[in-house]
Amino acid sequence: MDFGTLIQLLESTIRMSTPLLLACLAGLFSERAGIFDIGLEGKMLIAAFFSAAVAFSTGNVWLGLLAGIAASVVLSAIHGLASITFRGNQLISGVALNFLASGLTVLIAQSWYSQGGKTPTLTGDARLGEVTLPFADALRDVPFIGPIYADVISGHASLVYVAFLAVPLTWWVLFRTRFGLRLRAVGESPEAVDTAGISVVRLRFTAVIICGVLCGIAGAYMATGLQPFFGKEMTAGRGYIALAALIFAKWRPWYALMACLLFGFLQALAIRFQNFDIGPFTVPVQVMDALPYILTVIILAGFIGKAIPPRAGGEPYVKER
Amino acid sequence: MSDPSAIDPAIELKGISKAFGPVQANKDISIRVMPGTIHGIIGENGAGKSTLMSILYGFYKADSGEVWVNGQKKDITDSQAAISAGIGMVFQHFKLVQNFSVLENVILGAEDGAMLKPSLNKARGSLKHLAEEYELQVDPDALIENLSVGHQQRVEILKALYREADILILDEPTGVLTPAEADHLFRILEGLKREGKTIILITHKLREIMEITDTVSVMRRGEMTATVKTAETSPEELAELMVGRKVLLRVDKKPAQPKAPILEIENLRHTDSHGVERLKGISLQVRAGEVLGIAGVSGNGQSELLHVLGGMTTATGTVRVNGQEIDLTGKHSDGQSRRARGIAHVPEDRHHEGLILDYTAWENTVFGYHQAPEIQSGLFMDNAAIKTEAQAKMDRYDVRPPDPNLAAKNFSGGNQQKIVLAREIERDPDILLIGQPTRGVDIGAIEFIHKEIIRLRDAGKAILLVSVELDEILSLSDRIAVMFDGQIMGERLPDETNQTELGLLMAGVTDTGGKSAIAAVDAQLHAKEAREAAQHD
Numbered sequence: 010m011d012f013g014t015l016i017q018l019l020e021s022t023i024r025m026s027t028p029l030l031l032a033c034l035a036g037l038f039s040e041r042a043g044i045f046d047i048g049l050e051g052k053m054l055i056a057a058f059f060s061a062a063v064a065f066s067t068g069n070v071w072l073g074l075l076a077g078i079a080a081s082v083v084l085s086a087i088h089g090l091a092s093i094t095f096r097g098n099q100l101i102s103g104v105a106l107n108f109l110a111s112g113l114t115v116l117i118a119q120s121w122y123s124q125g126g127k128t129p130t131l132t133g134d135a136r137l138g139e140v141t142l143p144f145a146d147a148l149r150d151v152p153f154i155g156p157i158y159a160d161v162i163s164g165h166a167s168l169v170y171v172a173f174l175a176v177p178l179t180w181w182v183l184f185r186t187r188f189g190l191r192l193r194a195v196g197e198s199p200e201a202v203d204t205a206g207i208s209v210v211r212l213r214f215t216a217v218i219i220c221g222v223l224c225g226i227a228g229a230y231m232a233t234g235l236q237p238f239f240g241k242e243m244t245a246g247r248g249y250i251a252l253a254a255l256i257f258a259k260w261r262p263w264y265a266l267m268a269c270l271l272f273g274f275l276q277a278l279a280i281r282f283q284n285f286d287i288g289p290f291t292v293p294v295q296v297m298d299a300l301p302y303i304l305t306v307i308i309l310a311g312f313i314g315k316a317i318p319p320r321a322g323g324e325p326y327v328k329e330r
Numbered sequence: 331m332s333d334p335s336a337i338d339p340a341i342e343l344k345g346i347s348k349a350f351g352p353v354q355a356n357k358d359i360s361i362r363v364m365p366g367t368i369h370g371i372i373g374e375n376g377a378g379k380s381t382l383m384s385i386l387y388g389f390y391k392a393d394s395g396e397v398w399v400n401g402q403k404k405d406i407t408d409s410q411a412a413i414s415a416g417i418g419m420v421f422q423h424f425k426l427v428q429n430f431s432v433l434e435n436v437i438l439g440a441e442d443g444a445m446l447k448p449s450l451n452k453a454r455g456s457l458k459h460l461a462e463e464y465e466l467q468v469d470p471d472a473l474i475e476n477l478s479v480g481h482q483q484r485v486e487i488l489k490a491l492y493r494e495a496d497i498l499i500l501d502e503p504t505g506v507l508t509p510a511e512a513d514h515l516f517r518i519l520e521g522l523k524r525e526g527k528t529i530i531l532i533t534h535k536l537r538e539i540m541e542i543t544d545t546v547s548v549m550r551r552g553e554m555t556a557t558v559k560t561a562e563t564s565p566e567e568l569a570e571l572m573v574g575r576k577v578l579l580r581v582d583k584k585p586a587q588p589k590a591p592i593l594e595i596e597n598l599r600h601t602d603s604h605g606v607e608r609l610k611g612i613s614l615q616v617r618a619g620e621v622l623g624i625a626g627v628s629g630n631g632q633s634e635l636l637h638v639l640g641g642m643t644t645a646t647g648t649v650r651v652n653g654q655e656i657d658l659t660g661k662h663s664d665g666q667s668r669r670a671r672g673i674a675h676v677p678e679d680r681h682h683e684g685l686i687l688d689y690t691a692w693e694n695t696v697f698g699y700h701q702a703p704e705i706q707s708g709l710f711m712d713n714a715a716i717k718t719e720a721q722a723k724m725d726r727y728d729v730r731p732p733d734p735n736l737a738a739k740n741f742s743g744g745n746q747q748k749i750v751l752a753r754e755i756e757r758d759p760d761i762l763l764i765g766q767p768t769r770g771v772d773i774g775a776i777e778f779i780h781k782e783i784i785r786l787r788d789a790g791k792a793i794l795l796v797s798v799e800l801d802e803i804l805s806l807s808d809r810i811a812v813m814f815d816g817q818i819m820g821e822r823l824p825d826e827t828n829q830t831e832l833g834l835l836m837a838g839v840t841d842t843g844g845k846s847a848i849a850a851v852d853a854q855l856h857a858k859e860a861r862e863a864a865q866h867d
Contacts, residue, residue, distance in 0.1 A: 187441040187449070194427045194438050201425040204389065205439025205489075206410030320428065328389065 012156070018277050019161045024235060025280075026273025027165075027172045028053065028227040028244075032251035033258070033265045034172075034179050035223035041183065041260055042216030043196035043321040047103030048088055049224055050248025051110030056081040056228025058114040061128040061239035062121065064135040070233050073135065074168075077232075078225030084110065085221025093213045096325030107248075115241050126241035128232070137166035137234035166234035168226060173266075175223070180262040192216055196319035199326040209326050224248075246302070253305040259316045275300045338401030340365040340497050340528040341386065341417075346395030348381055355381040357552045359395070363497075363545075368519060368529045370539040370560070373549030374572055374772030376742050379532045380422070382549070383499050387419040388412040399497070413440075418490025422501040424482050428475040432468055432485050433457070436492050453492060460491050464521045465514070480511035487518065498522065499530045504538060508627045509800060509833045516542050534572075534773065536565040536579070537801070548572055573774045583784045586808040588617035592792040593639075593673075593761050598647035598658075600634050608634040609645065610816035616761065616792040621783065623807030623824075624796045627836050631816040632796045633678055636765045639794070640675035641668035642683070652760065669698055674754035676747075678765030678796065684750040685738045692720035692734035695753045702757075723752040728778065744775025751782060762786060765796040780806060800829050814838040 032049045039046040056077035064073025084106050091102040115126040122128055142163035149159040183189035191212055195202045199209045227247075232239040250272055258264035279297040286292075339362040348356040355378045363369045373379050385392045388406040397404050399415045406412050412419070426435050433453050441449040454470055461467045468477070468484045477485070483503060490498055500519075504512040519529055519542060531543060539546050540560060547557040548571040556571050569577040593616040600609040608631050616622045626632050638645040644659040651671050657663045668675070677683035685694050696705060696716050705712050705719075720734040727748040729741070738746060747767065754762065767783065768776045783806055787793055797803050803810055804824050812819045812835035819835040 185446055187444050187446060190434060190438060190441070190446055194430065194434075197429060198425065198427045201427050201435070201438065204387075204409050204419070204421065204425040206388075206408060206413050207439050 014281070016156050016160050018274075018281055019157075020164075021277035021280060022270060022274045023161060023165060023169060024273075025276040026269045027169045028231050028235065028247055029251050029254060029272055030172045030266065030269040031168075031175065031223050031227035031230070032248055033254045033269050034175050034262065035220040035227065036252055036255045037179065037258075037260055037262065037265060038192070038216050038223070039220035040255065040322055041196045041319055042192050042213050043199060043319055043324065043326075044089070044092055044213055044217055044220075045099045045103070045323045046088065046217075046220055047100055047252065048084065048106040048110075048248070049220075049251055050244055050246065051103075051107035052081040052084045052221060052224035053228035053231065053244045053248055054107075054114055054242070055084060055110040056225040057232035057243055058118060058128070058228075058239045060225075060229035061131060061232035062118075064131055064233055065128055068133065068135050070131075070135055070137050073233055074226070074229045077229035078222055081225030081228060082218060082221035085217050085224070089214050089217040092325060093210055093217070096327065099323050099325075111242065114239070118239065118241070128239040131233060131237045135233070136237050137168060137230070139164050140167050140170065166230065168230040168234055171226060172230075176262050176266045183262065188215075193319075196321055199321050200328075203326070203328070213326075250301055250305055253308050256316050256318075257308045260319065272301050272304065275304060337365065339363055339398070340400060341530070342398040343382070343386070344396040344398065346382065346385060346392050346397075348378075348385060348390060348392050354552050356385070356392070359549075359552075359554045361547055361554060361557065363528060363530060365400070365496075365528050366523060366526045367544040368523055368531060368542055370543035370546035371530060371532045371549060372534060372536070372539050372546055372568060372572060374534060374774065375744065375770060376551075376772070377549040377572070378552040379549050380501055383419065383501060383530065383532055386412065387417060387499065413493050413495070416494065416496040417499065418487075418493060418495030418497070419499040420483065420486040420490065420501065420503060422503075422505065424486050426474045426482060426485060429473060431471050431473055432477075432488075433470045435474060435485055436470075436489050440493050456492055457488060460488060463525070464491070465518050466491075478511075479506045480508070480514065483507070483511075483515065484518075495527075497528045497530070499532070501532045502534070503531070504533070504535065508836070509829065510837070512538075536568055539568065540565055550574055569773060573772075575774075577773060577777055581780045581784060581805040583806075584788070586620045586787060588620040588808065589790065591615045591617045592652055593794065594648075594650040594653075595639075596648040596650075598635070598638060598645055598649065600631075600638055600643065600645040602634070608816050609638065611647075612813075612816075612818055614794075614811060614818065616794050618760075618792050619787060619790045620808040621787050621793040621795055621806050623803040623810045624794065624813055625800060625803045625810055625832055625836060626798070626813035628798050630813045630836075632813055633765070634816075635813070636675065636678060636763055636794075636796055639668070639673065639763050640677065641665040641673075665698055666701070669757070669759075672760035674757065674759035674762050676750050676754050676762070676764040676767065678769070680743070680746055680750060680769075685746060687739035688737055690735050690737055691724065691729070691741070691749055692717045694738050694749055695720040695723055695734075697753070699753070699757055723756055724749070727752045742772065742775075743770035744772045744779075747771050747779060748775065751779065755782070755786065759791065761792045761794070763794050763796075766798065767795070768797075768799070768802060800832055803832075804829070812836055 032053055036046055036049050059080040060073040060077030063076035064070045088102050088106055091097040092099040118126045118128055145159045145163035148155045183193060191202060191207055195209055195212045202212065203209050231243060236243065254265060254268035254272055257268040279300055282297060283294045284291050285297055341363040343359060343361045346356050346359045359382060371379050381390065384390045386397060388408045388411050391407065397406050404415050406415065433450050436457065437449045437453045442452060443449065457470050466484050466488055468481050474482060474485065503515060507515060523529060533539060543560045545557060546560050546568065548555045548568060550572060565579060569579055595612055595614045598609050598612040599607065601607045612635060614622065624632050637643045638658065641664045644663060646658065649656050649658060651673065656671055681687060700711065705716050717734050724732045724734060729745045729748045738749065741749065767779050771779065783793060795806060807824055809821055810824055810827065811821045812832060814836060815838060819838065819840060
């Protein structure tokens with residue numbers, strides 16, 4: 010593998026990691042507050058569709074982003090209503106929302122555009138532009154560092170940088186602010202939060218809404234940045250991979266970055282090397298495509314040591330009698 | 331105010347009522363607690379003590395009635411309102427975040443701004459000050475999950491003091507403590523009282539009430555039956571007020587008439603799933619017609635001993651029942667095989683091991699014996715016969731309400747324990763293993779359960795009793811073995827020992843001469859905590 014190929018691979022890794030990272034951080038906020046969210050997938054999907062649709066009809070990608078976030082937050086609010094207010098089962102609510110998103114997006118897309126569940130391809134300002142970081146061109150000729158800066162780090166859509174900056178921000182919010190302390194507490198011991206005179210319901214709703222916003226950004230990036238259109242089931246299980254990455258990361262922001270980069274790298278690898286030759290053998294493309302999912306299974310089977318989820322996760326809070 | 335020179339009560343409740351569905355938990359309760367006193371509230375389980383205090387702390391809303399704090403009417407709608415009125419509460423089950431540090435737990439909900447750092451620094455200083463003032467030493471950076479129960483309780487008290495509580499409510503604070511830890515807690519409470527704080531102590535232990543309170547209120551079935559000065563009452567009078575009839579506080583028993591050993595244990599060893607050796611060569615004998623009491627601070631191997639003997643886990647060593655060895659591993663080491671050999675087991679953990687809470691009482695009366703031939707009818711169980719028998723058992727053991735179709739979770743602790751006892755005893759075992767027989771059981775039922783244990787002993791059964799309540803061990807046992815760290819520290823006769831000596835053995839001290847007793851216990855407890863903390867890391 011030559012240096013140029015490596016640069017391409019890394020550049021692609023950054024792009025593929027972005028939606029995973031945003032979804033993973035979204036799940037982190039929700040699960041740290043004690044609300045399991047298997048519906049990351051559905052939220053990304055519905056956000057992808059509405060961002061593409063609104064960007065297409067208005068010609069403005071930022072309006073598309075807002076529409077995507079709004080759609081995702083609506084699903085979050087439904088999940089919150091079901092699992093916080095009505096104390097329903099969080100897994101079932103999440104699964105239901107995934108099915109809702111999957112069916113609704115294709116139905117509306119077909120009814121509006123009649124392109125087999127796709128939206129038309131976005132052009133011009135309806136797409137996320139690339140951001141060239143300062144000095145990218147000037148530094149390009151510096152050996153080794155130059156191409157890494159100019160090609161791997163610079164030149165991505167703005168939402169990519171949002172995703173990567175969200176990591177230190179999430180860490181800071183969780184571990185350095187009052188809100189973060191309370192958020193972590195409510196996922197571990199809601200009764201401690203309640204007896205301290207803090208509203209469990211309000212805190213958990215806040216977390217779920219933050220989760221919706223981040224999933225919305227992830228979905229919008231997929232349909233306006235990564236691809237210039239919405240396609241049927243285009244999230245392709247990324248919501249679930251993000252959940253696996255979250256467990257892999259043991260619910261910590263910096264580990265989440267590492268986990269998502271690893272998954273992103275595998276996805277990039279599968280795209281770059283469709284048929285991979287190892288000596289006399291050829292690894293078929295299907296195996297390459299399956300790599301991230303195989304890793305997911307391995308991780309979930311417990312090859313990562315002990316991952317302790319937030320203690321109150323998945324449990325609706327009921328005041329004991 | 332009629333008399334301006336009189337001091338206002340720190341807390342005054344007027345006509346508090348609260349119902350949960352059809353259950354009237356509190357009926358028109360009025361109480362006055364004077365500032366700078368320790369006021370006890372005593373009553374059986376389900377008498378409504380905890381409900382009343384939860385109302386005072388804003389955890390529940392009263393249906394009617396008023397709360398007055400320091401002469402002012404307060405509308406306590408939530409815990410925040412209670413905290414700002416200067417009320418702090420230490421719940422029976424601690425409300426702590428296990429993987430947070432002590433400091434983080436203390437500031438949770440009482441932060442000084444959106445950033446944590448200033449709050450943490452302030453709390454660190456404040457904790458140091460409080461620790462010196464009230465003997466509340468605890469490492470501010472330790473994680474809660476690495477602290478002993480006694481230290482966790484100190485964190486709860488610190489939480490309340492950090493919020494500047496003047497009135498501290500403690501709900502059954504000694505239930506989880508060793509005798510030494512309980513003594514330390516009482517010293518802390520005395521110190522708080524000297525500083526003018528008001529303390530409300532909820533308990534069902536008469537000894538604590540007599541030892542530390544100034545006044546005591548008695549509750550029965552949701553009503554306040556009396557408030558008296560502690561100095562002017564007696565345990566017997568309080569017990570009668572609690573239960574509504576005369577109660578025998580001492581166990582009335584004749585000397586044991588032990589016969590041949592039925593249960594012989596030699597060099598029993600057990601290693602748990604984490605690789606920690608929990609039983610380190612236990613040897614014991616229990617004879618027919620005697621009660622062998624196992625004393626010890628919980629977590630020193632008593633539970634594992636019961637689990638091994640009851641067939642819930644495996645071990646190495648030798649155990650003989652009526653002279654015949656039983657299997658400690660393999661197919662014939664399960665609960666069913668044990669029961670076939672005449673070993674009945676009343677587990678320590680009633681809710682998880684003794685009962686299936688969602689199943690009905692009659693179903694619970696046959697678990698473990700459900701393959702007995704007399705209750706089979708072809709392929710199926712003879713449910714009608716089981717129900718009839720369950721009804722008869724419930725009548726005999728005075729289980730209330732006597733309804734076999736009610737789910738086990740709907741009975742009080744004492745009545746649940748009676749259901750388990752009825753199931754295990756009625757099959758006429760030779761050996762009864764019984765763990766924490768009266769944990770969470772009210773005083774009336776305790777009397778019944780104790781009598782039943784002595785009745786079985788007198789009928790020639792061998793009884794192995796495990797309890798963390800020293801009073802219970804001393805009053806029921808014919809011999810006492812003390813466990814510490816998976817070993818038997820020694821055997822004593824109840825007439826020839828006392829709480830202090832047993833307390834020392836429980837802390838692992840065999841040489842009782844020289845050092846002062848309390849200092850030795852404290853040193854051992856600290857050593858044990860340090861070891862446990864090391865194991866966690």
